[in-house]
Amino acid sequence: MSVKTEETPPILAHKHYNAASAFKPENLLREARRQKNLPEAPVPEICILDPDGDMVRYLCNAGLADHHPGWACYHTDLYVFRERGHEYGILGCIVGAAFAVLVAEELFASGCRFLVSMTSSGQILPVQAPPYFIVIDRALRDEGTSYHYLPPSDYSAAAVHLTQLAREALTAAGIPTARRLDRTRRLDRTGRLDRTGSLGRIWKTCEICRKLQLIFASSRSSCLSTTCALQSLSGIRACPQNC
Numbered sequence: 001m002s003v004k005t006e007e008t009p010p011i012l013a014h015k016h017y018n019a020a021s022a023f024k025p026e027n028l029l030r031e032a033r034r035q036k037n038l039p040e041a042p043v044p045e046i047c048i049l050d051p052d053g054d055m056v057r058y059l060c061n062a063g064l065a066d067h068h069p070g071w072a073c074y075h076t077d078l079y080v081f082r083e084r085g086h087e088y089g090i091l092g093c094i095v096g097a098a099f100a101v102l103v104a105e106e107l108f109a110s111g112c113r114f115l116v117s118m119t120s121s122g123q124i125l126p127v128q129a130p131p132y133f134i135v136i137d138r139a140l141r142d143e144g145t146s147y148h149y150l151p152p153s154d155y156s157a158a159a160v161h162l163t164q165l166a167r168e169a170l171t172a173a174g175i176p177t178a179r180r181l182d183r184t185r186r187l188d189r190t191g192r193l194d195r196t197g198s199l200g201r202i203w204k205t206c207e208i209c210r211k212l213q214l215i216f217a218s219s220r221s222s223c224l225s226t227t228c229a230l231q232s233l234s235g236i237r238a239c240p241q242n243c
Helices: 027-034 052-063 095-108 160-172 230-235
Strands: 046-050 066-067 080-085 087-092 114-117 135-141 156-157 201-205 226-227
Touching: 046 052, 046 095, 052 066, 052 080, 052 087, 066 226, 095 114, 135 160
Parallel strands: 046 087, 046 114, 135 201, 201 226
Antiparallel strands: 066 080, 080 087, 135 156
16 A cells, blocks of 8 residues: 655644643543542652563562552553662553653653653664663664654654763673764763764664665664663653663
């Protein structure tokens, strides 16, 4: 079946990026609390999306996480754990861009101020032997950041100051990270050549079973890995996020 090119497809048409939404997550959560008879309790200011669910399972099995008493999302469970005097919220198995954005909106409406998403991804370029971390600085928008949030573009980009914080934290902790694909020379805060090299671009698509070899060989060849939800968060709200 051929694709019509003379008309704007519905996914790109009639978008109004500065208009207020007619559907608010606060209203959804209010009605969910009423139906479930839940108290109104703020979530931790720092929350984590754990799409693979490994961290949530570990924390729960070790008795280190408690179920949040007021989380009213219909589809997920929010757990709370403490580490070095700080409280964190964590949700497991948030897979897929649309689902991740819905949960993120609900988190921000419930008191979250900083959201981190950490998951596995499929290696495209063998830049080094796994396991290692990639701090995503931008993502190819095959699928990902919704066109309801941002106008069409090749990439969605992460906030520079947040990726810098993530790189510094990983380097300080001695955690191995992927080296940059490009050869851009970056200077650190002291003016020296920055050799931490933990930034990378990824290919964002939710259709895990339709990742074709011909596509890998085309423009996606500049991406380090592919994943299902992370950079879809980069367009929502004016709240800090890191992926």
